[in-house]
Amino acid sequence: MDHGSLLVLTLGLAAFPPPIFASMVVPEAFKKHEVVPDVIPAAPSAQVKVIFEGGVEAKLGNELTPTQVQNPPKVSWDTEPDTLYTLVKTDPDAPSRADPKFREWHHWLIVNIPGTDISKGDVLSEYVGSGPPKGTGLHRYVYLVYKQAGKITDAEHGHLTNRSGDNRGGWKIAKFADKHKLGTPIAGNLFQAQWDDYVPKLYKQLGA
Numbered sequence: 001m002d003h004g005s006l007l008v009l010t011l012g013l014a015a016f017p018p019p020i021f022a023s024m025v026v027p028e029a030f031k032k033h034e035v036v037p038d039v040i041p042a043a044p045s046a047q048v049k050v051i052f053e054g055g056v057e058a059k060l061g062n063e064l065t066p067t068q069v070q071n072p073p074k075v076s077w078d079t080e081p082d083t084l085y086t087l088v089k090t091d092p093d094a095p096s097r098a099d100p101k102f103r104e105w106h107h108w109l110i111v112n113i114p115g116t117d118i119s120k121g122d123v124l125s126e127y128v129g130s131g132p133p134k135g136t137g138l139h140r141y142v143y144l145v146y147k148q149a150g151k152i153t154d155a156e157h158g159h160l161t162n163r164s165g166d167n168r169g170g171w172k173i174a175k176f177a178d179k180h181k182l183g184t185p186i187a188g189n190l191f192q193a194q195w196d197d198y199v200p201k202l203y204k205q206l207g208a
């Protein structure tokens with residue numbers, strides 16, 4: 001190859017990075033952090049944006065504190081017109097990653113979200129911050145978005161408030177996705193967190 005064509009190739013790559021690079025980011029992070037296979041069998045290709053108060057963001061496995069994530073974040077993802085979505089936040093590491101006997105403890109579940117307007121969705125499980133027990137190390141908090149084929153109802157699940165921890169543990173998003181034929185999630189993200197002194201306040205909120 002002469003210098004001229006090498007230059008064209010280099011400039012071409014810089015101007016048009018192959019899209020495969022961008023679309024591998026989430027699958028690689030989900031593999032590295034073992035979200036695949038601990039939570040779901042196949043990773044989404046896109047990222048869901050999860051932004052907490054003060055602009056703190058989930059970044060595919062970074063560490064945040066329970067204090068930082070105590071209130072519901074702003075969440076967004078790429079949408080198609082006239083489409084409903086399901087959003088979940090789930091912790092596969094309950095009570096610890098080493099001994100996850102209550103896998104998963106789910107923190108948030110909203111269905112029938114038109115686009116990304118979560119205020120118009122049906123809340124099945126209200127938002128609960130992150131409350132990893134003291135001494136249990138880092139927990140993974142996984143966000144997933146599924147595209148729905150139609151409207152979902154789930155009387156069996158009912159409505160879980162964030163004033164109680166009942167029926168949150170021993171739950172599986174993959175089972176819920178199967179039950180409602182949601183397929184593979186279209187977007188995902190995760191952060192990790194370990195105990196800090198906000199956790200006792202969260203337990204009080206849950207009546208524990």
Ligand SMILES: *[C@@H]1O[C@H](CO)[C@@H](O)[C@H](O)[C@H]1NC(C)=O
Nearest residue numbers: 070071072126127128129162
């Ligand atoms: C509890 O859930 C309600 C209703 O979904 C929500 O508005 C509120 O922000 C949640 N509170 C906390 C502390 O997560």
